[in-house]
Amino acid sequence: MGERMKTSIVGLGQTEFSKNSGRSELKLATEAILAALEDAGLEVDDIDGLVRYTWDHTSEATIVNALGIKALKYYGETEFGGVNCCGAVAQASAAIEAGLASCVVFYRALNARSGVRFGRGERVLEEVDGGLVTRQPEPPGDIYSAPFGLLVPGQHHALYAQAYAGHYGLDTEAMTEMLGAIAVTQRGYANGNPRALLHDRTLSMEEYRAGRVISTPLRIYDYCLETDGAMAMVIVSRERARSLGAKAVDVLAAGQHIFPGSVPMYLYAADTHSLAPEAVGRELFGKAGLSASDIDLAMIYDATSMMVPIALEDFGLIGRGEAHGFFTSGGHGPGGTLPVNTHGGLLSEGYFHGLNTIAEGVRQLRGESHNQVSAETALVTLRGASSMVLGRA
Amino acid sequence: MTVIRPSDDYLDQPFWTHLAAGTLHLSSCEDCGKAHHPPSPICPHCRSFNTGWKPASGRATLKSFTEVRHPVHTLLEPAVPYVVTLVELEEGVRMVSGLPPGQEAELRVGMALECTVIRHDPRFALPYFLPAPAAGHPDTA
Ligand SMILES: [Zn+2]
Numbered sequence: 001m002g003e004r005m006k007t008s009i010v011g012l013g014q015t016e017f018s019k020n021s022g023r024s025e026l027k028l029a030t031e032a033i034l035a036a037l038e039d040a041g042l043e044v045d046d047i048d049g050l051v052r053y054t055w056d057h058t059s060e061a062t063i064v065n066a067l068g069i070k071a072l073k074y075y076g077e078t079e080f081g082g083v084n085c086c087g088a089v090a091q092a093s094a095a096i097e098a099g100l101a102s103c104v105v106f107y108r109a110l111n112a113r114s115g116v117r118f119g120r121g122e123r124v125l126e127e128v129d130g131g132l133v134t135r136q137p138e139p140p141g142d143i144y145s146a147p148f149g150l151l152v153p154g155q156h157h158a159l160y161a162q163a164y165a166g167h168y169g170l171d172t173e174a175m176t177e178m179l180g181a182i183a184v185t186q187r188g189y190a191n192g193n194p195r196a197l198l199h200d201r202t203l204s205m206e207e208y209r210a211g212r213v214i215s216t217p218l219r220i221y222d223y224c225l226e227t228d229g230a231m232a233m234v235i236v237s238r239e240r241a242r243s244l245g246a247k248a249v250d251v252l253a254a255g256q257h258i259f260p261g262s263v264p265m266y267l268y269a270a271d272t273h274s275l276a277p278e279a280v281g282r283e284l285f286g287k288a289g290l291s292a293s294d295i296d297l298a299m300i301y302d303a304t305s306m307m308v309p310i311a312l313e314d315f316g317l318i319g320r321g322e323a324h325g326f327f328t329s330g331g332h333g334p335g336g337t338l339p340v341n342t343h344g345g346l347l348s349e350g351y352f353h354g355l356n357t358i359a360e361g362v363r364q365l366r367g368e369s370h371n372q373v374s375a376e377t378a379l380v381t382l383r384g385a386s387s388m389v390l391g392r393a
Numbered sequence: 394m395t396v397i398r399p400s401d402d403y404l405d406q407p408f409w410t411h412l413a414a415g416t417l418h419l420s421s422c423e424d425c426g427k428a429h430h431p432p433s434p435i436c437p438h439c440r441s442f443n444t445g446w447k448p449a450s451g452r453a454t455l456k457s458f459t460e461v462r463h464p465v466h467t468l469l470e471p472a473v474p475y476v477v478t479l480v481e482l483e484e485g486v487r488m489v490s491g492l493p494p495g496q497e498a499e500l501r502v503g504m505a506l507e508c509t510v511i512r513h514d515p516r517f518a519l520p521y522f523l524p525a526p527a528a529g530h531p532d533t534a
Contacts, residue, residue, distance in 0.1 A: 063451035087513065121466035125397065132397040132468055143399035144431050147519050148491035150477045151397075151465050159479050166457065166502020214463040261487070268430070268487045272457055272479065 003287045008091040008113065008241035008248035008393060011040025011234035012359050017197050017350035018207065019113040021228035028230035029058045029109035030066050036232040040246050042103065049074040049101030053089045053353070058109050062339050074101035078256075078386075081118075086386035090254035091237040102236065108355050109230035118226060118351075119285035121151045139264040154223055156265045157214035157304040163272035164310065165217065168321045175217045180208040181282035181327040182305040183221040183347055188333070189192075190344025194371040198348045222305040226377025234364070238251040241393065249365045252377070253287035253386035262385065274314055276384025281315035286391040288377075292316040295389070296375035298338055299361040301354050301382035302345040308332070312340070312379050342371040354382055356391075365392045395468050396494065396513050397477045404516045407446050408432055412518040417508050419484055423446040429483040451508035453480040453522055456487065480506055480522050493521045500524070 013035025015021065015028050020359035026133040044067050050060045052075075074095045078084035086087065092104035112118060124141025125132045141151045150156065167177050190196035190361035203221060211219035241248035259277055261268035266275055285291050294316060300311045309323030317338055320328045326332070332340035343349045343360035350356060361378035363369045381387035403409060420432035424441040428449075435442055437480035457479040464470045476492040478500070492498055493511050504521040513519065 022470075119465065121469065125466055127402075127468065130468075132395055132466065134397055135400045135403075145477075145489035146397045147399065148477050148489055149397065149461055149472065149475050150489050150491075154478065155459060155465075157409065158461075159457040159477070162459055163457035163479070163502065187404055212463070214461075215459040217458075250529050256436050267479065359485055391421070 003253075004289055005093045005097070005251045005253060006236050006238045007096050007239045008249045009089070009233050009251065009362050009375060009390070010236055010241050010244060010246040010248045011036040011038075011042065012231075012362055013039055013233070013361070014231040014356075016230045017195065017227045017229045017352065018113070021111055021226065025058050025230070026062060026066060028111075029063060029107050029232070032162050032230035033063070033067065033105055033107055034233040036105065036234050040234040041244055043263035044068065045070050046103045046333070047105050048072060049092065049095055049104030051076045051078070051104055051106045051165070053077065053081050053084065053088065053108060054079050056108055056110070059109075063107070074104065082301065082303070083382055083385045084256060085255035085382060086254050086380055086388040087197065089251060089358065089388055090256060090386070093254060096235065096237050102134045102240065104235045105232055105233065106355070107230065107232040108353055110353070111228045112351065113226045113228045119152050119154055119223070124151060130342040136273055139267055141265075145267065150260060153265065153303060154218070155215045156267070157306050158218045160266065160272050160275065160310065161217050161304075161306040167273035170324060172217060174324055176209060178309060178324045178327050179218070179222050180205050181330070182302075182308050182332065182360070183190045183208055183382075185330065185333045186302070186341050186345045187348045189342050189371050190289075190302030190348030192251060193343050193349060196344040196349040198342035198344065211237055215284055218304055218306065219358045221347070224303050227278070227349070227352055229293055229352060231352070231359065233355065233358065247368075248393040250363045250391045250393050252286050252289070252389040252391045254386075255284060255287070256386045257384055275310055276314035280384045280387065281317075284315075284387050284389060288391070290377060290389065295338070295377050297342065297364060297373060297378045299357045299380040300339045300341060300345070300377055301357050302347050303351065304339060305347060308340060308353045309384055311383055313339070315379060315381065315387070317379065334373075341374045342373060344368055361390045365390055394474050396511075396519070398517055400488045401516075406432070408473055409517070411446065413512065413516050414517070415510055415512070417449045417451065417510060417520040418446040419449050419482070419486060422446055428482070428486050430486040431487055437471070448452060449508065450483045452483040452525070453506045453508065455500060455502055455504045455506055455522075457502060462469070476500070478522060485525050488520070490520060500525050
C-alpha cells in the first residue's frame, strides 16, 4: 500500500471524433486542453507540466506559445503513439511526486483518418521505378519483414491471433466465436455511447461472420477505427485533487515494460500468444495494494479485438486459455463478471491511441459513463507495455 | 508480382549478400556461439562484440502465420492473398518469413519447416520456409 502513486486525474477534455475534423491538429489540441481544464476547474496558468507521445505532431513549445502558458517547468515525452498511454500518466505522476511540476496535462491530437493513416503501407514504403522499397530499420514494415509483405500493425496482430489459436488449439470457428463476441459486445456498448463513431451502427454476430477477412483470422470488425480528434487529461497530486473538489479518479499504480523482443511489435519476443512479462499483473496490482480479483472492470487497448483476450489472461483477470469461454459467455458484457471496454473500445468508439481507453476508466469511476457499471477499480492496459490501476476517489 | 525490396544501401550488408549468394546466414557470436536476429554489433547473450556470420541449418518451427487478403498498398493488389509466417530457427532465433509467391501449403502452428532461398534479382534474395518433408507425410516431400 505504501507504494501507491499519489496522483489523480481531475479533468478530461476532448473534441468530437470524426472522419475529417476540418481543422488543424494544433486547434484540436488546444480545444481539448481547454475543455480538460474547465472540467477540472483549473486555468491555463495552472499548467506547469505537459506530457505527450513522441509521435504527436504538436510540440510542447507549440502548446506553450498557442495558449500563452506562463511557466512550463516540466515536459516529457514517451515513445510511440499509443503503446505508452499509461506510461505518459506514470511520467506525469512521477514528475508531480518528485516536485518537478504540480499540474500536468497529457494531450494527443491527430488527424489520423483524414491525414496519413496508420493502417496503410504508404507510411513505410516508397515507390521506386514502379516497385516498392523499404528503408525502415525497425518494424512495422522494416527491411527484414516488409519483403514478405508484413507492413502494418494490423497484420502483426493477425500473427498474435494465430499464435494464440495454435497455442491453445482453437480452430477457426472457435476464434470466430471468441473475437466475434468481443466485437459485437463492444459495438453494443458503442450504441449506448453518443461519443462513439459507430454509435448509430449496430453489429450482429451474423454481420460479424460475414465481415471481410483482412488478414486471417481477423475480419474488418476486429480492427479499430482510425479517427480525427484530440483528447487531454489533467493530472495533479491527490492532495490537491481533494482540495479542488473536482471529480477526481486516483492513479493507484502505473508503469511501463519493454523486454527483449517486445519492441518492435513482439516479432522477436519469446512468446506471441502472450505479450506481457509473467509478473506484470502481480507487480502492478501489488503496487496498488490490490490483487487481480479486486479489479472491477478492464479498459484494454484494442487496436484489434485480439488484444482483449491476451491482456485479460496476461494480467491474470482470467486464467490462461480461458478467454474463449469467458467471452462467448458474455463475461465482458453488461452484467458480466468483468465489464470490458464499456465505451465501445478503439474498435467502435474510435482509435484514440489509448486516451479514450483511460478516459472511459475515469468516467466509470466518476459514475459518468453512458454504460455505467458498479466499480471501485479499473485496470487500463496496452498489452502490458504500459498499464495502470485507477481507483474511485 | 511485386516483392518489396530493402533499399540498395542495405543490400551490401552480409545478411543480404549471403542470401544473394544462395544461403541464409545468421549474425552469430564467436565467443558463446549463439545466433541472434536481426543482426547486431553486440551479442545479446554474452555481450561480446566478437560477432560474425554462420550458415543457418535451415530447420525451423512455425510459430504463427497469416494469410493477408487486404492489400495495404495499391501496388500490392495483384499480390494478395499471400502468406506471412513467423518462424523459430533451430539456432534459437525468430524470423519473419512467408511462403514463396504463388505457393500454397497447409500450415499448422508448431510444424517443422525448411528454408529455401529464392533469388528475385541478382542482388536480392529472400529466405522462405516450407513444410519439411517428414516420415509419414510423403506428399509434402
Ligand atoms: Zn555471445
